[in-house]
Amino acid sequence: MSPVPLHWYLAVAFLLFVLGLLVVLSRRNLIYILMGVELILNASSLVFVAFGSYRGAKGLLDGTVIGTFIVVLAAAEATIALAIVLNIFGTFHSVRPEDPNLLKE
Amino acid sequence: MQGLMQTDWGLFGDDHLRLMLCILLLPLMAFAVQIFFGAKLPRRGDWLPTVAMGGAFVLALSLFMTAVQHPDPTLFLHSARPPADEDGLAWNWLWSKGTPGKGNFVFAILFDNLTAVMLLVVTLVSFLVHVFSMGYMKGDPRYPRFFAYLGLFSFSMLGLVLTSNFLFLLIFWELVGLSSYLLIGFWFEKPSAANACKKAFLTTRVGDTGMLIGMMMIWWNFRTFDFVEIFEKAGQAVIANGGVPPGWMTIAAILVFMGPIGKSAQFPLHVWLPDAMEGPTPVSALIHAATMVAAGVYLVGRMFPFFMFAPDAMLVVALVGAFTALFAATIGITQFDIKKVLAYSTISQLGFMVAALGCGALGAGLMHLMTHAWFKACLFLGSGSVIHGMHHEQDMRKMGGLRRRMPITYLTMLASTLAIAGVPLFSGFYSKDAIVAATLHPAPGYESLALPHAGGLLWSLPRLLIPLAALMTAFYMFRLVIMTFHGTPRSGEAERAHESPSNMTVPLLVLGLLAVLGGSPWLFNGDFLGKHIWFNGLVHNPVFDAASGIVSFPEQVGHEGHGWAPLIISLVVAGSGILLAFLFYQWKVFRPEKVAAAIAPIYKAVYNKYWIDEFYLRFIVRPLVFHWNVFCAAFDKYVVDGVVNGVGRTARRLADGQGWFDKNIVDGLVNLAAFLTQVFGAIARIFQTGYLQHYITLLAGGATAVLVIFYWFL
Numbered sequence: 001m002s003p004v005p006l007h008w009y010l011a012v013a014f015l016l017f018v019l020g021l022l023v024v025l026s027r028r029n030l031i032y033i034l035m036g037v038e039l040i041l042n043a044s045s046l047v048f049v050a051f052g053s054y055r056g057a058k059g060l061l062d063g064t065v066i067g068t069f070i071v072v073l074a075a076a077e078a079t080i081a082l083a084i085v086l087n088i089f090g091t092f093h094s095v096r097p098e099d100p101n102l103l104k105e
Numbered sequence: 106m107q108g109l110m111q112t113d114w115g116l117f118g119d120d121h122l123r124l125m126l127c128i129l130l131l132p133l134m135a136f137a138v139q140i141f142f143g144a145k146l147p148r149r150g151d152w153l154p155t156v157a158m159g160g161a162f163v164l165a166l167s168l169f170m171t172a173v174q175h176p177d178p179t180l181f182l183h184s185a186r187p188p189a190d191e192d193g194l195a196w197n198w199l200w201s202k203g204t205p206g207k208g209n210f211v212f213a214i215l216f217d218n219l220t221a222v223m224l225l226v227v228t229l230v231s232f233l234v235h236v237f238s239m240g241y242m243k244g245d246p247r248y249p250r251f252f253a254y255l256g257l258f259s260f261s262m263l264g265l266v267l268t269s270n271f272l273f274l275l276i277f278w279e280l281v282g283l284s285s286y287l288l289i290g291f292w293f294e295k296p297s298a299a300n301a302c303k304k305a306f307l308t309t310r311v312g313d314t315g316m317l318i319g320m321m322m323i324w325w326n327f328r329t330f331d332f333v334e335i336f337e338k339a340g341q342a343v344i345a346n347g348g349v350p351p352g353w354m355t356i357a358a359i360l361v362f363m364g365p366i367g368k369s370a371q372f373p374l375h376v377w378l379p380d381a382m383e384g385p386t387p388v389s390a391l392i393h394a395a396t397m398v399a400a401g402v403y404l405v406g407r408m409f410p411f412f413m414f415a416p417d418a419m420l421v422v423a424l425v426g427a428f429t430a431l432f433a434a435t436i437g438i439t440q441f442d443i444k445k446v447l448a449y450s451t452i453s454q455l456g457f458m459v460a461a462l463g464c465g466a467l468g469a470g471l472m473h474l475m476t477h478a479w480f481k482a483c484l485f486l487g488s489g490s491v492i493h494g495m496h497h498e499q500d501m502r503k504m505g506g507l508r509r510r511m512p513i514t515y516l517t518m519l520a521s522t523l524a525i526a527g528v529p530l531f532s533g534f535y536s537k538d539a540i541v542a543a544t545l546h547p548a549p550g551y552e553s554l555a556l557p558h559a560g561g562l563l564w565s566l567p568r569l570l571i572p573l574a575a576l577m578t579a580f581y582m583f584r585l586v587i588m589t590f591h592g593t594p595r596s597g598e599a600e601r602a603h604e605s606p607s608n609m610t611v612p613l614l615v616l617g618l619l620a621v622l623g624g625s626p627w628l629f630n631g632d633f634l635g636k637h638i639w640f641n642g643l644v645h646n647p648v649f650d651a652a653s654g655i656v657s658f659p660e661q662v663g664h665e666g667h668g669w670a671p672l673i674i675s676l677v678v679a680g681s682g683i684l685l686a687f688l689f690y691q692w693k694v695f696r697p698e699k700v701a702a703a704i705a706p707i708y709k710a711v712y713n714k715y716w717i718d719e720f721y722l723r724f725i726v727r728p729l730v731f732h733w734n735v736f737c738a739a740f741d742k743y744v745v746d747g748v749v750n751g752v753g754r755t756a757r758r759l760a761d762g763q764g765w766f767d768k769n770i771v772d773g774l775v776n777l778a779a780f781l782t783q784v785f786g787a788i789a790r791i792f793q794t795g796y797l798q799h800y801i802t803l804l805a806g807g808a809t810a811v812l813v814i815f816y817w818f819l
Contacts, residue, residue, distance in 0.1 A: 021805055024798070024801060025798050025801060025802055025805070026798075033798075097796070097797045097798060098795075098796050098797075101795055103795075
């Protein structure tokens with residue numbers, strides 16, 4: 001079986017990244033925006049792993065390792081971000097990104 | 106050569122010149138040291154000017170002796186003018202291109218027998234006054250300054266006597282005025298003294314103004330201020346004018362004489378002298394005897410060859426002098442203040458001198474200046490001693506009987522009074538005799554100039570006024586002595602009066618001796634009646650030779666043995682004056698009060714000094730002050746205020762301009778900066794929406810743009 005060529009991975013990752021970005025830019029809900037961020041993180045993770053498997057032929061694992069780190073990072077990020085969103089909700093009774101505007105005044 | 110062109114010094118060499126410079130500079134040095142360091146010196150420095158004056162006196166005496174012993178009558182003028190190519194000891198101040206030769210304003214020394222006499226008189230009287238002041242001024246808070254001023258006064262007078270240049274004479278003349286101002290107003294806490302010094306200064310200035318105009322006329326015509334050159338050019342001018350002096354010379358002489366009228370207190374500018382009594386008594390002695398009033402007489406003597414070319418001006422001089430002599434003597438009779446009597450006596454005696462000069466007798470006038478210096482200094486110092494002993498009481502009505510309590514003062518003052526009254530064997534007799542002789546035969550120089558005699562009967566006025574004044578002199582001086590020293594004490598102070606300390610009585614004794622011997626050497630030549638005036642062998646009358654235009658000073662021939670008439674007149678007036686004084690005040694045969702009551706209106710006028718002071722105050726001083734005030738008020742209002750307002754207006758205009766600049770330029774720049782900031786802020790604000798997703802959009806767009814640019818354009 002011939003291996004899946006690299007640019008396919010990259011195309012999937014680009015699609016994921018663009019989808020994530022569109023979610024981040026367009027949704028009016030912090031939870032959804034966080035989900036978009038997760039998509040972007042997954043896109044980057046996919047790029048690392050794809051490059052890692054290509055470089056893995058030479059016995060190097062660094063791409064895979066960084067992909068794993070990104071999973072850990074995403075978990076940590078999700079925890080903190082969700083905690084922030086919870087707090088915002090507790091304060092403003094809203095999860096819309098434009099509502100926390102106390103500094104504006 | 107027997108003329109004024111004497112340039113070789115003959116007997117007098119450079120060493121003599123240095124001696125003369127020393128005489129001049131010693132008091133100046135004493136003044137300079139004393140004024141700055143006097144208070145720090147031991148004894149508050151009084152010895153320094155005194156020793157300086159003593160030294161100057163010794164030098165002056167040696168010069169005088171040389172002059173007396175020198176028999177050559179041509180040795181009259183020795184001018185230390187610089188020769189054409191070298192400066193010598195003269196100091197070239199300024200010179201103008203108008204005249205060939207060296208400077209016109211040269212401070213050089215002009216030494217002749219007149220100078221020798223004046224140097225001796227000034228230094229001796231000044232020295233004795235210094236010694237006397239040590240006692241009289243003791244304990245004064247400004248004691249060192251007093252001696253400094255005395256030094257300045259002596260310096261000014263010595264410079265006046267020594268200079269060969271009219272301009273420098275004027276400078277020293279004004280310095281004399283300044284020193285007298287400082288000393289008359291020495292006790293300036295007293296308003297009367299402060300007023301008196303102002304009055305003395307301003308009154309003499311009136312005369313000085315005339316003198317300055319006269320000097321300018323001389324300069325305008327002769328282009329020189331050197332005395333010797335003035336005399337030479339005057340002679341040449343007369344020759345050029347056909348043996349007759351040009352008219353302007355008469356006017357110039359009268360104008361120059363205005364200076365002596367002020368300085369020597371002649372009528373009508375005599376008013377300052379009695380007020381000058383407000384100064385300390387030693388100052389009065391100095392002013393009256395040596396340094397101030399003598400300057401005027403000396404100037405007429407110095408300019409005498411010039412006056413000789415203006416016989417009509419001589420008539421003015423003679424009349425002013427004779428009138429002043431009588432006029433002041435009448436006032437002297439009525440005064441009760443001992444110093445006021447002496448002051449009017451001085452005015453009167455100066456009138457004698459001026460009258461003698463006006464009558465063409467240089468020797469007689471200058472001799473009286475010398476003898477008067479001795480006895481008047483003695484009288485003033487004596488009155489100072491009396492005032493000192495009486496605890497500053499000056500009213501003669503409160504004195505009396507001081508003869509026993511102040512024997513030395515009495516004796517010396519009596520000797521001086523006999524001298525001033527004109528009693529034979531006393532110095533004043535010989536000089537007054539010579540003056541009477543001169544008024545009998547006035548010789549103002551009409552003959553030598555081939556001029557018709559002008560004035561006519563006016564020339565006989567001095568020969569009437571002078572003996573009358575001499576009679577009054579004898580009367581009021583003995584009135585003074587009798588009221589002060591004879592009879593019984595009329596007040597407590599007079600009873601408790603005491604003799605003054607020795608540094609006051611020694612100068613009195615010296616001057617008293619000079620009052621006896623200082624006029625005529627009868628002791629040596631047996632000439633008791635003054636038939637031969639030895640002084641005429643010392644100071645010669647100038648003679649003008651109309652043929653050659655040369656002024657020379659030959660030995661006198663005509664004036665020596667004057668007849669018996671002046672002698673008899675002198676003796677009669679002196680004797681009757683003294684007799685009258687004794688009749689009135691000693692033996693009380695007549696009552697002076699009754700005489701005064703009998704001629705009450707006249708007495709009142711004389712007692713009030715003819716109201717001349719009041720007249721000046723009413724018609725000159727007050728109107729002047731009034732108009733001056735009006736002028737000053739107008740000046741203040743229109744000129745000073747105008748300037749102030751102008752400055753104000755200009756400042757306001759400037760401020761307006763500055764305000765405009767501030768408002769439009771500076772504020773404009775500040776506002777522009779604010780405006781620009783606002784504009785940029787407004788632009789920047791467009792992007793700062795505060796919406797998270799806008800930022801991310803921009804970020805993503807920017808990143809995309811960067812990528813696009815990198816891949817497709819670079």
